[in-house]
Amino acid sequence: MKHVKKVSRRTRVVTGGALVAAVTLGGFGAWSASATSSAPAAQAAVKADASNKNLTQSTRLTVDAASRAAQAALDAARKDNQRVSVAVVDRDGNTVVTLRGDGAGPQSYESAVKKAYTAVSWNAPTSELAKRLEQAPNLKDIPGTLFLAGGAPVSAKGAPIAGVGVAGAPSGDLDEKYAQAGVAALNK
Structure with missing residues (x-):
């Protein structure tokens, strides 16, 4: 002791x-x-209020709307028996919702987020942006972006407010089809 x-x-x-x-x-x-x-x-x-000329207002998806878009994209992929991950990001590229489908590959989660971020950053589907690499190959060096088909922007009054990204299907065309299904669900 x-x-x-x-x-x-x-x-x-x-x-x-x-x-x-x-x-x-x-x-x-x-x-x-x-x-x-x-x-x-x-x-x-x-x-500081909405009538102050020194302030701006921005439009953002609600969490419910982002969840609805992500679920619609995942459902479209399931219908085709595809195992994907889905991400919805806001205008600033912050992740709002992610869904990893059953059996989705480990790389699909990060790829979906990057595709969504890329789509909202340029307010264009990532399949179109991938074609721009031919003229500007350094675009791919921008951190957080992924210039592969599978990302779709969400716009309001012509301005980007969110992005839907899908990854994991055997082709980017399928990923983008599912991302577009997510965007379409917001118009219902």
């Missing part, structure tokens, strides 16, 4: 006091960080 050195009363009092001070100051810091401020920046944020 080890011998434990007894700590003096003075050391215990000093250590306890330091602990109480740290907890109190930490609590005060958390409280003050969450307190409302009357600083000019906070007041300016309150005045």
